[in-house]
Amino acid sequence: MIDRHVFDPAILREYDVRGTVGRNLGPADGYAVGRGFATRVLAAGGRTIAVGRDGRLTSPELERALVAGLTDSGADVVRIGVGPTPMLYFAEATLDVDAGVQVTGSHNPPADNGFKLVFRHRSFFGDDVQDLARLAASGAWRAGSGRVEDVDVMADYVARLRAGHRGGAYRIGWDCGNGAAGPVVERLTQDLPGEHHLLYTDVDGRFPHHHPDPTEEANLADLQRLVRDKRLDFGIAFDGDGDRIGAVDGEGRVLWGDQLLALIMAPVLAACPGATVVADVKSSQYLFDRIAALGGRAVMGSTGHSLMKEAMIAHDAPIAGELSGHIFFRHGWYGCDDAIYAAVQLIGALHDAGVSLTEAHAAMPQLVNTPDVRIPVDPTRKWAVVDEVRGRLEARGAEPTAIDGVRVATEDGWWLLRASNTQDMLTLRAEAADRAGLDRLLAEVDGELAASGVVRN
Structure with missing residues (x-):
């Protein structure tokens, strides 16, 4: 047990706490994050915090330290185990909890790790992250003795994903990159219509096949090969914690996040005529023009998952997205970025439009x-x-x-x-x-x- 702690300022990011384990991040930081976050949650009248983790080799140790910190400040913990970050968001939204923490390095290199935090369905970021450092430096943590409970939410999460499927049976390749989305995708595709070919669904924090970041085209090479060799309709890829989606069409050509949002948002705008769609400042002008063509109101927002979620709330937007493959859903979902749900919605959008992904891609301007x-x-x-x-x-x-x-x-x-x-x-x-x-x-x-x-x- 420690009485106070000083974080390396480099790990106090705008959207989360993240660093390189063994260099500027370790169990003492995880413990201090737990003490500070529990202190904030309890001060606001909350008590119970869901905790999940990705498949990185350092995640078990960091999670143990985090849980110890949370409980030593008097918070009760619901541990949901290994899974994608969106599964933690699902748990925070549907269980009887007040907040959530995911231990994850997201799409960063294998030695990196960190903590994404959410409180009462809103991102805990910016000044809130800095406040954790102030609490740690002063030692002004609450003290207590919280309880720990293990809860398996994966089956409910997969069932909820499956319920979002509106139709469409395609031959699809899925590349999970040995990230935390793998077991969810295995279960989901067993129940989805169509033909599904899975790559690298076993969770392995060494990422032995390729790095799990679909924003880098080199990481999509195996998926492109699978789609071409088996003549699949298209392929889908995820990052290490399952909140970024990537895709390739039937010819192996990459679609980036703004192009995917242009397709996925069409049914949402049909259901919510005239609604606002928030897209980040890095997105193509084609996307903003497409929003207007579909009768929506386009709002350009700052890049960053926490900032995009806040912009969705501020503009009452049912959907939002970034070039990086973060796609956020309030219409029919929980106001968070969920790449697996985005994949299900992509299938539905193609089905509604009556076209293949290759045809939809070809119809986009060749900028x-x-x-x-x-x-x-x-x-x-x-x-x-x-x-x-x-x-x-x-x-x-x-x-x-x-x-x-x-x-x-x-x-x-x-x-x-x-x-x-x-x-x-x-x-x-x-x-x-x-x-x-x-x-x-x-x-x-x-x-x-x-x-x-x-x-x-």
Whole structure:
């Protein structure tokens, strides 16, 4: 037992607590997170906290430390075991609990891990995460002796996922990347119509086949091969904790998160005419145009799962999504990002439209864009560079969108420069109608970066 604790500031992220185990994150941090979070929950009149974990090799030890901290501050704990982060969100929404914590490193490298927190169906982030550090440094934790109960929610979660299937029988490849979604997908596909071919559903925190991050096309190579070799209709992939979705069509071509949202939102807007759809600032202009074409109201939001959830509530949006593959559902679901539920909804959207994913993909405009380009930067300069770029643009009479970084529209298309909330990086994205236009956009960005002493490799 410890009386107080000082966190490495680097692990206190905007959306969660996350670091590299053995370098700046360990069991003492997990214990302190538990003490602080329980203190906050109890002070607000709550008491019971659901706890889940992903399949990383360090997750059992961190979970034990977390539970010890929660109970030593007087909170009762409901342990739901290994599963995807959306299963923890499901437990927090449906069990008689007040809050939840998932031990997970999400899509990060195998040595990374951390804690995602939710309190009364809202993300616990930003200043709340910093408050955990203040409580730890002062030792101002509540003391008590909470109880621990083990509850298996996976069967109920899978049944609820299955209930969201509206129709459609396809030949689908599923790549779980040895992440925490594997056992859920195994159970789900046993009950879904169609033909299902599964890759890497056994949970293995070493991630022996490929890294579980579907935002990197290299990680989709095995799924692309499976779809092509077996001539499947399409393929679906998940990240390490099952809250990001990736997909490839029947020809193995990748669809990114904004393209998937463009398909999945159609039935939602049909059921909720005129509703708002929130998409992050990195998303294609095609998505915003498509929202309007379907009669919806498009709102551009800041990137980040906690910020997107808050934007959904603020705008009363039934659905939202990010380029990164986080798709959030309030209509028919629990107001959270759930990649497995998104997969079920994708099947339904294709069924409703009467088209294959390959056909739907081909009907989208063939724009030319960059991936999410990451540019290393001195952490003390990260935010300042973005402010400098914005200042120069405005001094020249430009009117950039400044929701999250700087998004600039030109005749060629648009470009975005923002500071990463999770890494010492600037992130860049640009989109144009053709390669020549994209080159002009990137040259403009490079000029702005150079003016602030930054070089894009």
